[in-house]
Amino acid sequence: MPGFLSTVxxxxxxxxxxxxxxxxxGHRS
Known part of the structure; x- marks a missing residue:
């Protein structure tokens, strides 16, 4: 998830x- 990590x-x-x-x-697992 590059886009997700770019919000640092x-x-x-x-x-x-x-x-x-x-x-x-967590709910998905």
Missing amino acids: DSGDAHREACLRALALY
Whole structure:
């Protein structure tokens, strides 16, 4: 996910995206 990793420059936004992705993949497993 290159586009996902490119959001690192914004701390809060990146953390929110991380939590969202973790939640999605966590429920998916």
